[in-house]
Amino acid sequence: MAKSHSSSRAPAPAGFWKESRKGFLAALTTSFILLQILFLGNMCYLYATQYQDSSRFHNLNLLYVDYDGGVVGQSVLDAYGIMRGDSFPSLQQSPATNYPDPSDVRRAVCSGDYWGAIYTKSGASSNLSSAFATGSGDRNSLAYVWNGARYPAFAQSAIYSNLIALVQVTRSAFYSRNASDVMSTAPLSTNPESLQAFLDPIKATEVNIKVTEQGTRVLYNTVSMVMPIIQQFFFMMALNGISSQFQLLTKLSPTANGLLRMCISFAYTFFGSLCMVGYIWAFRESWAVNSNQFALCWMIIWLYMHINFLIVDILTSFVSLRFMPFCILTWVIMNVASTISPFELNPGFFRWGYALPAHEVYQVLVQVWSDGCENQLYRALPILFSWWIAGIVFVVIAMRHRCQTAVAAEEAAAAAKKKEKDILQTNLSRGSSTQDIIPWDRQDTVEASHTEQAAYGPSYHTPFVRE
Structure with missing residues (x-):
C-alpha cells in the first residue's frame, strides 16, 4: 500500500517549535506592526486631505x-450677505468695465481665475418691472457660469449647487427689498401673467463650459490615476522574471540591457495609455469630446505611464523586496491624494502635491477636456518633464547597478559550486572515514541566491510560458 504524502514527510526535530517560537513570533509581530502602520499612515494621509473640506469652500472664488x-443686482449682493460663510464660495464683485461683455465673464472662468461666475443681465430690473406691469417682460435676469469638467464631483457640489442656492436666495432678497412696491403698483389681481411673474420673479440661465455628466466622471481623478502606477509595477515584475529566466543582465552589456528595457518601456506604455484612453472614450456616453482630444489625452497619459515605469524600475533596482509594499503603496496614495480634490479644499500642507506627476497630468487632462480652458501647461509640463528626465538619468544608474549585482551573483554562484565540487572530491578521496569528511556550508549558495534575487527582483515568471 502506498504511503500517504503526510506520512512520508520527515517529522520535525524534537524541540523545533520551542527553539523557533521566539524568532517566529518576533518576525510575525514586526510584520504585523509595520503593515498596520503602513496602511494606517497612508489612509490617514488620504483622509486628511478631505478633512472638513466643506469649511474651506470660501477658498473657491466666484x-x-x-x-x-x-x-436685481443689489438683490444678488443681499443674497450673498445672507449666505456668506466658510461653507460658501467667496463672491468677488468686479466692475462691468473690467468685463465689458458676458463672454469676458465666461473667459475668466475658462482661464481658471475663478471657479464660477454669476452676472446680472443688462436691463434685468427694467425687464422685470415690465413683466410685473404687463406679464410679458423677460424674467431671465441672471446667468451663471461654471466648468463641469474641472473636478466634476466637487464642482457640482461646491460650485453648481451653491450658484443655484444663490439664485434662490436672490429671489427671496428681491422680495424683501421690492415686494411691497410691486404689490402696490402691479395689476396682480387682474393679470394672471403679472401674478405669475411676481411669484417667480427671477430666473437664471446656466452656462456650463463643458458638460460632464457621465457616471464615469468620478473615476477620472481617482482610480484612473492609480491604475497606471499599479500597471507598471506588475509589468516590471514580469519583465524582471523574464530577464531572470534568460539571464539577460549577465548575457548582455549594461548599455544593451538599458536600450532593450527602454524600448520595451516605450512600447508597453504606448499601448497601455492607448487602452486607458480607449476605455475612457468607450464609456463617455454623451460627453462631447473628439478625436483630437483623444490623441492629446493619449500623449499625456503615455508620458504619465512612462514616468511611473521609470520610477518603478528605479525602486525595484535599489529597494529590497521586503520594503517594496511600503514604497509602491505610499507612492500610489500620495499621487491620488493630489488629484482627488482641489487644493483649495485641502489643508495647506498638502499643496506640496503640485510637484507630483499625477496632479499635473490631471490638470492637463482637464484643459484638454475643456477645449483649452484651465490652462496649466506653464507649470504642468516643466514638472512632468523634470520627472521624466530625472527618471531617465537615474534609470541608467539603476540598470548599471542591476547588471553589476547580477554579475556578482553569477560569480558567487560559480564560486559556491566550485567549492562544493572541491569538497565533494576531497571527501571521496578520503574514503569512507567519517572523521575526515569536510562538512559543506550552504551559506555561500544562499548568499549567491539572495544576490541574484536583488538583481532580478521583485519578479514572477510569466503564466502559460514554459520555462
Missing part, C-alpha cells in the same frame, strides 16, 4: 459682475 445696476 466672479460677480452687475450689468444691470438696479434692484
